[in-house]
Amino acid sequence: MPSWIRVVQHGVMRRGAAAVAAAGLALAGVAAGGAAPAQAAGPVCEGTRIDTLDFATGYTYLYYSASTGRNCAYTVPKSGSGSPQLMAVGLFRASDNVGVWDSRSDYKYHAGPVYLDARGTCVLFNGQVRSTAATSGWGHCGSLAAGAR
Template identity: 35%
Template structure:
């Protein structure tokens, strides 16, 4: 019985450690640039918009897929609400990433060749109040 309890305790401890490492490492904190956040490769920046002094929303494209990342420039390293958003006009499918992040939100990706998209993002203050937000209207219709 003692060996069984020890194995159960060891298994639970291992599971807790593994779960903690999964939750502690977030893909939204791993990239060194907006292009890297989208996966690198053939992505290139086709548009961007400054969110005052709080961040920049980047729109990247690889010939088929649009990718949006909101990169923080204020409160970097402090988890605050950050949003990246993209929506396809042909069927109004939207993809959004809106959580507390230390560095950036996204990537949010959508295939949209031949149709327009709405894209944008926002950042918040540590208090939770919106610091800056910007959303384009239907654009990039290639």
């Protein structure tokens, strides 16, 4: 296993490395288990969609739920939905460099969702479909109050 993956797994990552690791995870398509179960189409996160990464092969959506105080992200393909293909999604918190990701291959409809409480800090999110990936910058810096974003 590459050393940068071990660093991310232990949650001990410097801010500058977070963006590199986030992009690397999406590009690597690191297996986190066997084939994914069948998934339904449509929004999979609760709350309000606050951002979208639009890249050549897919979209990664970022949501925020005021009722739970959590961010949620998932990735969908632009084409080939219903056919198994490599997809990934990651979501990272700036305050302590903690990240969550779902980078198994062979999803039919979407990678994720992944959830992360990021009240009072910024988030970075990324996604991948097949060989193309996209990463946001640090943003969506929220207030500590659950309803403020």
